Amino acid sequence: MKGKKIEDGENCFVPTSEIIAVEETDLNKKQHNSGKWQKMAKPHAFTVYYVKKARNHRWWCSDVTFWCVDEQLCNQWIQALKELLELQKARPKQLLVYINPYGGKRQGKRIYEQKVAPLFSLASISTDVFITERANHAKDNLFEVNINKYDGVVCVGGDGMFSEVMHGLIGRMQKDSGIDQNNPKAPLVQCNIRIGIIPAGSTDCICYSTVGISDPVTSALHIIVGDSQPLDVSSVHHNNTFLKYTVSLLGYGFYGDILKDSEKKRWMGPMRYDYSGFKTFLSHHCYEGTISFQPAKHTLGSPRDKDSCRTGCHICRQSEQQLAEQRKKCGLKHEEDEEEWKVIKGKFLAINVVNMSCACPRSPKGLSPAAHLADGSADLILVRKCSRFDFLRYLVRHTNQDDQFDFSFVDVYRVKSFQFTSKLLEDNESDVTDIGKKHFGQFCRDHPACCCNIANSTWNCDGETLDSSAIEVRVHCQLMKLFARGIEENCKEASRNQSRVEQLL
Numbered sequence: 001m002k003g004k005k006i007e008d009g010e011n012c013f014v015p016t017s018e019i020i021a022v023e024e025t026d027l028n029k030k031q032h033n034s035g036k037w038q039k040m041a042k043p044h045a046f047t048v049y050y051v052k053k054a055r056n057h058r059w060w061c062s063d064v065t066f067w068c069v070d071e072q073l074c075n076q077w078i079q080a081l082k083e084l085l086e087l088q089k090a091r092p093k094q095l096l097v098y099i100n101p102y103g104g105k106r107q108g109k110r111i112y113e114q115k116v117a118p119l120f121s122l123a124s125i126s127t128d129v130f131i132t133e134r135a136n137h138a139k140d141n142l143f144e145v146n147i148n149k150y151d152g153v154v155c156v157g158g159d160g161m162f163s164e165v166m167h168g169l170i171g172r173m174q175k176d177s178g179i180d181q182n183n184p185k186a187p188l189v190q191c192n193i194r195i196g197i198i199p200a201g202s203t204d205c206i207c208y209s210t211v212g213i214s215d216p217v218t219s220a221l222h223i224i225v226g227d228s229q230p231l232d233v234s235s236v237h238h239n240n241t242f243l244k245y246t247v248s249l250l251g252y253g254f255y256g257d258i259l260k261d262s263e264k265k266r267w268m269g270p271m272r273y274d275y276s277g278f279k280t281f282l283s284h285h286c287y288e289g290t291i292s293f294q295p296a297k298h299t300l301g302s303p304r305d306k307d308s309c310r311t312g313c314h315i316c317r318q319s320e321q322q323l324a325e326q327r328k329k330c331g332l333k334h335e336e337d338e339e340e341w342k343v344i345k346g347k348f349l350a351i352n353v354v355n356m357s358c359a360c361p362r363s364p365k366g367l368s369p370a371a372h373l374a375d376g377s378a379d380l381i382l383v384r385k386c387s388r389f390d391f392l393r394y395l396v397r398h399t400n401q402d403d404q405f406d407f408s409f410v411d412v413y414r415v416k417s418f419q420f421t422s423k424l425l426e427d428n429e430s431d432v433t434d435i436g437k438k439h440f441g442q443f444c445r446d447h448p449a450c451c452c453n454i455a456n457s458t459w460n461c462d463g464e465t466l467d468s469s470a471i472e473v474r475v476h477c478q479l480m481k482l483f484a485r486g487i488e489e490n491c492k493e494a495s496r497n498q499s500r501v502e503q504l505l
């Protein structure tokens, strides 16, 4: 925390919504050997802790101390400011915190204890902290806990840990409402308990794409001020069996293969993705199959838009209104969907379905820079078979400002539902007696030199592996909420204005 001293004639402007706490100042701890109040016989003081916005969407906690001789006046100020804070009804008072001690660089516990817990305590937030001992511990616990006691759930970890907590919360919500998750057409019940993400994983793409930075203090402050960001969630089914939910990337081929390989190298920490990424790039496998999807006609945007989803996004707001109208009309009844399906067959290096941009420190604009957080759609990115050099050109564009969709071998669609069946499964279903296929080994029969893999790939579902050669995906508009506000526009400008006001007044 940084301290700030306001000298005579100087003023400070902070909106109440960005005040973290107000406290009487302990004069024994505070040095007051400079300034006009130094001459005060018996000074009284209070400190206001507030959000300071820095560059690149980073927030930190700053403070300013006010001094006066009149004790009563000082107390009146403290009281008045505390009353103003009480009016901030969206702020959480009681949180349930899950820490994955093994995510990312295994720093989750330290990050929480050193950077986050002191801020929660400053903001008078009570917490029940649960350190996980195994995978799915948090998810299982969410089915047992008295959830109504909490104003939110915080997960300290990476995308995988977030996914676990999300599955626990959504699953619990459906169970309590008697909704069968195995029915792919069931209208799911919205989850109103917000999730806060304290990034301590390897990619932290969900945090980065919803806050604009992967920084534990920034995320803690978004939780404290009670931000709320709705989020689309896609459900993944196979043959009327629920498999998983996804909010960031559902990827087959390249990203699935990276993940599968990297799971064996967890001991490497976040570096495992670089190692497996390089290996998978060299292997250059493509996969054959059939894709069907329903275009998302209800939303105004397109994946080729130049504008990205930002705080208060009008496209997401419009989807929210549509959702509310639909609920009024049909309640929880399933609405028959007659919309057309498009079918594409081919050989692909990567099939990616993204519910959000998937921006992360490795790729600051993400896999689909114009994807929206809460518009009820996902972007389907198809990377067809191409040369290694072309695929590298495509990948490099994830790291610079060039358009990664401007390639003849890349197609992108905004969809509301999607299906995939691998060629292998189609062949097995249509011709189970074709023994030659079973004996031919792993690679393409027609072109042994080509890299088309007859074996299936794996799905990368928010960083968790999922093996299924046929899936059915459906986007559920704004199924859940995060303690975030989306990425703020002109953050630098905002921070410059704040400091200008501070200097001027």
Ligand SMILES: Nc1ncnc2c1ncn2[C@@H]1O[C@H](COP(=O)(O)OP(=O)(O)OP(=O)(O)O)[C@@H](O)[C@H]1O
Pocket (backbone or CB within 6 Å): 099, 100, 101, 102, 103, 104, 105, 131, 132, 133, 134, 135, 136, 137, 156, 157, 158, 159, 160, 161, 162, 164, 200, 201, 202, 203, 204, 205, 462, 463, 464
């Ligand atoms: N105590 C635990 N021991 C082992 N695994 C755990 C434990 N707690 C949670 N997990 C599992 O660890 C997996 C990975 O965790 P997490 O997402 O936090 O880190 P990561 O994979 O390094 O980061 P990212 O997902 O951002 O790439 C999750 O699937 C989660 O279910």
Ligand SMILES: CCCCCCCCCCCCC/C=C/[C@@H](O)[C@H](CO)NC(=O)CCCCC
Pocket (backbone or CB within 6 Å): 158, 159, 160, 202, 203, 204, 205, 248, 249, 255, 258, 259, 273, 274, 277, 358, 360, 362, 363, 367, 395, 396, 398, 399, 460, 461, 462, 463, 464
């Ligand atoms: C020559 C330079 C080429 C550089 C190419 C960089 C491309 C980076 C794109 C990153 C996209 C991340 C998508 C997010 C996926 C997460 O749900 C998942 C879980 O955390 N992470 C990964 O699968 C980890 C995926 C890691 C991929 C490397």
Ligand SMILES: [Ca+2]
Pocket (backbone or CB within 6 Å): 232, 354, 355, 356, 371, 372, 373, 374, 375, 376, 377, 378
């Ligand atoms: Ca979306």
